[in-house]
Amino acid sequence: MINIKSPREIALIKEASRVVAVVLDEMRAYIEPGVSTAFLDAKVREITAREGATPGELGYYGYPGAVCASVNECILHGIPSEKKVLRDGDIITLDFVARKNGYCGDGARTYPVGIVTERAKRMISIAEESFYNAVSLVKPGVHVGDISHAIEETAKKYGCSVPREFTGHGIGREMHEDPAIPCYGNPGQGPVLREGMTICIEPMILEGKPAVRVLKDGWTVLAKDGGLTSHYENTVVVTKDGYEILTKQD
16 A cells, blocks of 8 residues: 555654654764664663654564664664674664654664774765665656666665665654665666655665675674675655655754
């Protein structure tokens, strides 16, 4: 089912998305060598509570954290831990969902930790570029495959790849709604975007091959070849003649 949101629902999703933007921006100040991902999780909880929202990921199918904190070769669903301490030169993705007034917003950023290599900076920029290349196509009548193709082609341009097993998605009352928005696809295929749809476009970039593996905890997803990974996501609403990004502050 393709979900079209009412103006009231879009306003509520915008407010939840505003919280996501605040959290992702404020967390930059806490990401530094020597801090644990559990410490970052605690800060996310503090900011979210201050903004009158709750972490949507906490307890989702049993997930134990308020945020997914994924370091280096971990592309998705890194579980916050006191044992995972950031080191100079790492990169870390925070993927966060805020729930407020019954609606969700979702976003992700990959951040540098301390002084990072040009290789690491490149990975961060590829994910962001992939997002903007994809979102620039968004308007009513565009196929999901057009968006997905733009993500994959951007990754390929830099010799990188995208995972097959995980996708972007619609969003609203639930964190994950239709349509699925893969990071790969063919132009002119897939569901058609319509005004009022709220979607999450999230390029997930693998430095090397597209194969991933899931650890025994059932959550942590790693690049199988051990290469670096990055991730950039925003909640977007399809407007009459284009789009609006909801999880970014001016």
